Structure formats: structure tokens, C-alpha cells
Amino acid sequence: MRKDAGSAKSVYKSRYSFVWNYKNDEVWLTDLSTGGLHLSCPGFIRYRFDYDPSVRYEYRMDYQDTMNSKQLEDYCDLYADAGWEYVGTCVNWRYFRRPYLEGETTELYSDKESIRSFYRKVQKMLGVVALANLAILLGNSTHWISGWSGEGRISTFIGALNVIQLLCTLLLGYGVLRFQKLIKLHTD
Template identity: 25%
Template sequence: MSEKARMTTHKLFLLPDYEKEGEYLTKMHSVGWKLERVSGFSQHFVKCEPENVVYKLDYAANNTNYPEYIKMFADYGWEHCGRVMGFDYFRRNADGLSEEEMEIFSDPQSKLDMMKRVILTRMTPLLIIFFMGILPNMYMIVVNSLNWDRSTLLFLAVLYLGVFALYVSIFIYCIRGFRKLKKKYTE
């Protein structure tokens, strides 16, 4: 038995990029790379025949009846491909399907509801960590700066300013992304 060809890509898709991630996976399958699994920011593919397959992501968060949730998608022809950080990956053969049949959401409100789940379960904890952990530590650096040597102060200042800048840029990106999606879904 021959070993199947495999490929791993590393792409960063943030919370509001779930549609772009589905489009990327669809494109990869159309050129002969079937999603095998996702781990963090890595997508693992196995070589296949190019097919017209559509990939979609849903965010179920902490679904208490997970097996029933997966079965519901299977009943509508969707194959479950994996789960990462609350996002479930589904694929379906798109030959002969209408645009509506290639969607996992029945209406724009369902998409907005999913976005709310993402914000409540992913963005809110990050904000809490930011306000309870990062900002107080930055304050302590400023308050205690007189008692520290310059190299320690410089190291901590650069470290916390870097984390602060990363958090702020991720939040801005996510807020803008969610606003664009909300506008798209409500038009």
C-alpha cells in the first residue's frame, strides 16, 4: 500500500475570517488537496482527486448535545472534518447544488447569532484577561520603575508594550471584521 502524499500549510485565520478559511479549504480541495485535520494555525491535507467540494465552518461553542449537532449536519449531507477552538469544519460535494444548499446557515440571522456566540465565548475572555492581567501589570511597571535597574525595566516595558500592541491590533482587526460581516449579513 502506498503512502498518501500529505501537505501542511500554516495560515492564520482570526475569528472574523471563518468565511475566508472555508474559501481557502474549498480552493485547496479543488486543486487536489483534501483537508485531513486542522490544528491551531496549521491545515493538514492529503492528496486527492480535484473535486467540487465546499467547506464551511460553524461555531458551536460548548454545545451540550454535540453528537446530535454533528448528526444534524450529516443528515443534510455535510461531512464533519474536525474541530478547533470551538469551530467545527464541514465539507460537502457541491456538484449540482444551489447557492442556498452550499450554506450551512438558513438565513442571515443564523450567521449573526453565530457571531454573537463567538464574541461572547472568545472575545469576552480575552478582554477580561486584558483588563485584569495586562493593564495592571503595565501599571505596576510604571509604579515600580524607580526600584528596578534599567535593563529589567526596558525588558519588561518592551515585553508588555508588545503584548499590549498585539492585543489591541487583534481586537481592532476582529471588531472591524465583525462589523463588515454584520453589514454583509444585514443587507
């Protein structure tokens, strides 16, 4: 895939995942690096990789609220000082890598309070999105039940949308509970 040291061919891979499985995503990225595929642009479902079999990386992900450019620079500098290279961002998830060292695994967070704080941030984001979905679902359902949406196709479409929104709300609520369990696991 790689033509020479100056040009790399991009490879795209798709992956469906839920935020509570972010550790599996880290393993997936690290495993792809074993085969010479290195993340160059994270995506929501589709990721871009560059091919270079001469190096291997270990990947970690962190969730941070939206940052301005100065905050992001300071944040990346902090991780760079610890040996982590910033790869990119997707939906406030920050991707980092460092050269892979056989038998050595390093986490971004080393103490229980930092881990709990990280889990709470993700849990809060899931909770806010779940509540917003629930509010919209309740509004749509009220109009749909009262017949506001009209007859036939429109009513069927709104009903199907409500089912999808209900499933999304339940899935987000499940994510909140999963992170609550992780928080409890890291309690002293």
C-alpha cells in the same frame, strides 16, 4: 503524492488568518480541494491535508462553544443530515465539508437570525479575550510603571510584553468591531 487507494500522504500547509476572515479560509480550503488536497486535521496555523485528486469538497466553518462528546455528536449528526461531513475542530471552530457541486454554494446558516447569532458568539468570544488581555495589561503596566519589575533586562522585557499585549488587545477589539459591522449588515 497518493501511493494507492489505501494510503495517503499527509501534506502540511501553514496559513495565518484572523477570525473575521473565516470566509477567506473557507475559500482557501475549497480551492486546495480543487487540487486534490483535502483537510484532514485543522490547526491554529498549520493544517494537515490528504491528497486525493478523485474528489473535490466545499468547506464551511462554524464557531461553537465547548461541547461534551454527546453534544458534539448531536451537533455533527444535525449537519450530517444536511449533507455535511465533520472534519475536525480547532479552538472551537468546527470544520465541515461536502462534495463540491458545480454552480451550487450552500451556507451552514440560511436565515438572518441564525447568521446574527453566529456572529454574536464569535464577537462575544473575542470580547472576553480582549477584556482578559486588557486586565492583564493594566496589571502589568501598573507594576512596570511603579518600578516593581526591577531594573534593566526584566523591566525591558515587561515593557516589551506590555506592547505586545496592547497590540493583541487592540486587534481583538478590532475583531469585535468587525463582527458588529457584520451583525448590522444582517439586520432586517
